[in-house]
Amino acid sequence: MAGNARTFILMAAMTALLMGLGWMLGGQGGAIIALVFAGATNVWAWWNSDKAVLRQQNAIQVDSQSAPELVDMVAALAQRADLPMPAVYVLQTEQPNAFATGRNPENSAVAVTQGLLANMPRDELAGVIAHELAHIKNRDTLTMTVTATLAGAIAMMGNMLLFSGGRSDRGGGLGAVLAMVIAPLAAGLVQMAISRAREYEADRDGALISGQPLALANALARIAQLAGRTVNMPAERNPASAAMFIINPLHALRADRLFATHPPTEERIARLQAMARGR
Known part of the structure; x- marks a missing residue:
């Protein structure tokens, strides 16, 4: 219930921002058009954003024939988590990372990178996959995919406002400043809010x-260390999806790092170590 409420709040907030940008572009008519656009985007994101994210990341689906060990591991962990078997994808990047997506457990996918498969011992790989299955079980995947899609829509609307300069009676130059600052800032804040x-x-x-x-x-320690050394080009081209990954995939030199889409890795590790001591 809490996850559904959070999703609704995020959708409402992003819709309101889209309407505000639409108003700056075209007054009341622009706001109405933005509302219609936001509604269509929300519906599209609900049903299709998982597929869009997988396409953006150049994900290739694998099965028990093409990747038997990986698929068997996912199946065993999904059974332990009392989840339906998700689709399994491999991302064509050497950066070790992973994410999950899908609108519900019955329509979900786990994606891991070639770099993760190459660099993780079996027990650590199982831990990463279990983490992604936890997202599916908690229905975080819908929140993540919808948020990533809406953040992209906000950025697009901001670019439109930047290049148009906005309506002269709506601030004109001020609209361009808002496009450059508020739109990407809002997208980053949404990522932080849920991550x-x-x-x-x-x-x-x-x-x-x-x-x-x-x-x-x-x-987590291994991925954090190696991810900063390897550029994940699909993620760099689609930074709105960064919060979906287990570790921020964006290169350390990018300005996107100013937006903390993930908790500090050290704190995450400390919590897991405390959990192990308490068992």
Whole structure:
């Protein structure tokens, strides 16, 4: 219930921002058009954003024939989590990372990168997959995919406002400033609003699913260290999706790092270590 309320609040907030940008572009008519656009975007995001994110990340679906060990691991962990078997994808990037997506557990997917498969010991890989299954179990995936889609829509509307300069009776030059500052800032703030709590919760629940909190802690440390050395180009081209990953995929030199879409890795590791000591 809380997850559904959070999704509704995020949709409402992003819709209001879209309407505000529409008003600056075209007054009342622009606001109405933005409202219609936001409604269509919300419906589209609800049903299709998971597929869009997978396409953006150049994800390739695998099965028991093409990746038997990975698929068997996902199946075993999904059974432990009392979840339907999700679709399994591999991302064609050497950066170790992973995310989950889908509007519900019956229509979900787990995606891992080639770099994750190449660099993770089996127990740490299981911890990462369990973390992503926890997102599916908690229905975070809908929140993440819808938010990423709406953040992209906000950025697009902001660009339109920037290049048009806005209506002269709506601030004109001020509209351009708002487009450059508020629109991307709002998108970043939305990512931050949902990311910290859901990551801590998915760490805890993922550790319970895998039964190995220290393995997940070690995986987080390893991914954080290696991710900063490898550029994930699909993620760089689509920064609104960054909050979906287990570790921020954006390169350390990017300005996007100013927006803390993920909790501090050190704090996440400390919580998992405390969890292991308390078992």
